[in-house]
Amino acid sequence: MIEGRRTRKGCGYIYIFNFGTFAEVSKDFLNKMAKTGAQILIDTLINQGVEYVFGIPGGAVLPLFDTLYSSPIKFILTRHEQGAGHAADGFARATGKVGVCMVTSGPGATNLTTAIATAFMDSVPIVAITGQVKTNLIGNDAFQEADVMGITRSITKHSYLVNRLDDLPRIIHEAFYIASTGRCGPVVIDLPVDITMKCSDSAPPGAIDLPGYKPRYYGNPRQIKLAAEAINKSKRPVLYTGGGIILSGCSQELLELAEKANVPVTTTLMGLGGFPETNSLSLGMLGMHGTGYANHSVQESDLLIAVGARFDDRVTGKTDEFAPNAEIIHIDIDPASISKNVQVDIPVVGDAKNILIELVKHVRFEERKEWFDQINEWKEKYPLSYDNKGDDVKPQYVVEQIYEATNGNAIITTEVGQNQMWAAHYYTFTRPRTFISSGGLGTMGYGFPAAIGAQLGCPDKTVIDIAGDGSFQMNIQELATAVHYKLPVKVAILNNGYLGMVRQWQELFYNKRYSHTRLHDNPDFVKIAEAYGARGFLIDKKKDVRPVIEEALSIKGPVVMDFKVTAEENVFPMVPTGQAINRMIGGMA
Amino acid sequence: MKHTITAIVGNKVGVLARIVGLFSSRGFNIDSLNVGETDNPNLSRLTIVVNGDDAVLEQVRKQLGKVIDVLKVSDLTNQPYVERDLMLVKVNAPPGKRNEILEVVDIFRGKIVDVGQKEMIVELSGTEDKVAAMLKLLQPYGIKETARTGQIAMLRGTK
Numbered sequence: 001m002i003e004g005r006r007t008r009k010g011c012g013y014i015y016i017f018n019f020g021t022f023a024e025v026s027k028d029f030l031n032k033m034a035k036t037g038a039q040i041l042i043d044t045l046i047n048q049g050v051e052y053v054f055g056i057p058g059g060a061v062l063p064l065f066d067t068l069y070s071s072p073i074k075f076i077l078t079r080h081e082q083g084a085g086h087a088a089d090g091f092a093r094a095t096g097k098v099g100v101c102m103v104t105s106g107p108g109a110t111n112l113t114t115a116i117a118t119a120f121m122d123s124v125p126i127v128a129i130t131g132q133v134k135t136n137l138i139g140n141d142a143f144q145e146a147d148v149m150g151i152t153r154s155i156t157k158h159s160y161l162v163n164r165l166d167d168l169p170r171i172i173h174e175a176f177y178i179a180s181t182g183r184c185g186p187v188v189i190d191l192p193v194d195i196t197m198k199c200s201d202s203a204p205p206g207a208i209d210l211p212g213y214k215p216r217y218y219g220n221p222r223q224i225k226l227a228a229e230a231i232n233k234s235k236r237p238v239l240y241t242g243g244g245i246i247l248s249g250c251s252q253e254l255l256e257l258a259e260k261a262n263v264p265v266t267t268t269l270m271g272l273g274g275f276p277e278t279n280s281l282s283l284g285m286l287g288m289h290g291t292g293y294a295n296h297s298v299q300e301s302d303l304l305i306a307v308g309a310r311f312d313d314r315v316t317g318k319t320d321e322f323a324p325n326a327e328i329i330h331i332d333i334d335p336a337s338i339s340k341n342v343q344v345d346i347p348v349v350g351d352a353k354n355i356l357i358e359l360v361k362h363v364r365f366e367e368r369k370e371w372f373d374q375i376n377e378w379k380e381k382y383p384l385s386y387d388n389k390g391d392d393v394k395p396q397y398v399v400e401q402i403y404e405a406t407n408g409n410a411i412i413t414t415e416v417g418q419n420q421m422w423a424a425h426y427y428t429f430t431r432p433r434t435f436i437s438s439g440g441l442g443t444m445g446y447g448f449p450a451a452i453g454a455q456l457g458c459p460d461k462t463v464i465d466i467a468g469d470g471s472f473q474m475n476i477q478e479l480a481t482a483v484h485y486k487l488p489v490k491v492a493i494l495n496n497g498y499l500g501m502v503r504q505w506q507e508l509f510y511n512k513r514y515s516h517t518r519l520h521d522n523p524d525f526v527k528i529a530e531a532y533g534a535r536g537f538l539i540d541k542k543k544d545v546r547p548v549i550e551e552a553l554s555i556k557g558p559v560v561m562d563f564k565v566t567a568e569e570n571v572f573p574m575v576p577t578g579q580a581i582n583r584m585i586g587g588m589a
Numbered sequence: 590m591k592h593t594i595t596a597i598v599g600n601k602v603g604v605l606a607r608i609v610g611l612f613s614s615r616g617f618n619i620d621s622l623n624v625g626e627t628d629n630p631n632l633s634r635l636t637i638v639v640n641g642d643d644a645v646l647e648q649v650r651k652q653l654g655k656v657i658d659v660l661k662v663s664d665l666t667n668q669p670y671v672e673r674d675l676m677l678v679k680v681n682a683p684p685g686k687r688n689e690i691l692e693v694v695d696i697f698r699g700k701i702v703d704v705g706q707k708e709m710i711v712e713l714s715g716t717e718d719k720v721a722a723m724l725k726l727l728q729p730y731g732i733k734e735t736a737r738t739g740q741i742a743m744l745r746g747t748k
Binding site: 149150153154157158159161163178210211212213334335336338340 | 598599602603606607610614648651652654655656657658659660
């Protein structure tokens, strides 16, 4: 212990220490010095290892931003709070760390809600700190007040309203712990401005106290044995793997399981990158826009091994007819996911990585020649394909060229709609955390700010947002952020002048009545890019696609590539909603 | 089908709102809800009675277990349990009718807890059926007010 004596001198305090090294002394000094709530918050964030915070300042967070001004945390000023939330989300998905965003009360917080909901649906660990009006004004319709706890309740894993300064460090530590463990998800900390200005003499305790939160990490050994037996005796098994593979960090274990047991693997959209699509056991993506061979394999399987996937309606189609003859094993960290949409025969609750490590030990190689012959037949009969004969710039071709130009080493973010599906189909994903997309909520405008977050998290990687002309305009203002921080993110707009996916549905199911899906008054994206200080390219000839991609990749700053693609190209194959997933349209089955 | 769900929850701000939200967001109307401190002042016990589709309620029960401040959830519906509902009822009781009312209250083993000039307050605890039955018998005298705790419930034996 170091003893310090506090004496009053002038208007401040000086400390006289009896002994101790400088480091010890300064630590003790810090502990004893009165700190404001804002300082406690920033210190706790640093203590949590936070490097980047995304957000926008405002009235209720002025004390926080004053403290940030002289802190080592790098603050990334976005141009809209939604952009800050998606950037924190993209950072988290690319790095596996917790993404942090900080915004002001009222409109700052409500602007953030779409980003919070996006992270919630895809189980992304983010901590969102929202300013709040003074404690004594809460509920009084104060200026820039919103009931953030109420608004975000159903789109957060947990939320806190800080009532006492002494609770602050504990709440921050708990928020990071909750966000990044179990089934990950967003946590909101609503922080009244007066709490950030209050001073505390003593360092408040920060120990986590969560008796009701006990995620299960290890699967029941008996269930794992049952699962292994089912796999060993199965003649037509399929591994159906989701975002849980990436969150759990078990793509290596998945590869071992698939190869040791000799089981083909299909991934969901969220699972892309969790299993190398270059591997002969890969079936690609399943579901509404899944490959013909993935969907047929699932439907004909006698055993479906779901790992970190949640039987989403975009995957199962009509649930009554989903994998009708299959026994179902479901490995998931969330007990509430078990038998939610589809009745499960062998549930195993726990962290996928720990479970797969155990499962691998109990499975044995089975040749399953007939099954693989059948799958290969489907692969030949229903390959992913598009007509690339003409001179038009096909969106699929653009994605293929991006893949080739980057050797598959880029981090791809996407917007939502056709661009997202083409990115999923025609870029070959081989590594986890390289495909970043809003799967559950389907948030247009996600991809570009997410790319900014991913680029900050992975400065040595090439980050490309595969965008649509509709969705890019939903967060186009973040071009200013990319330019300001000199981030070399690339945007590839597959510009068809439509809200393309909705148009596709209108074409197929609404008799081509293109109700409000035409975007024929799109701006000149090249000029927009230039106005923001980025580079812009317009590509309307097939022969220019590859050279422009190469040139864009060589530029150190942000680049917008406006690919004028075939306007009414459709994403195929496609399963109409409410149909069994082998009922595909578009040159298939 | 009617379900009685009990939960042990942290005595913290916002827990109740989260729990109720899980029901209301699925369109369930809660028939009764009771919250009270347990022997440990940091914990509360919650009893919810709700009618709804079994599969959906099973999902709600699992979601309840995921709420950070919920320590334990049980659906008592198909298990042996004890349930009680406590009611206070203010009934018209002019002097000439008091004895009649007293008889009814006695049969149900209720108690008169207050007597005024023209009315009295009766206290009764029991299962929902019993409470409803007495209420029906008091109806003809004119009921001025009722207050009920809603059901509280506990599993029999140890588990």
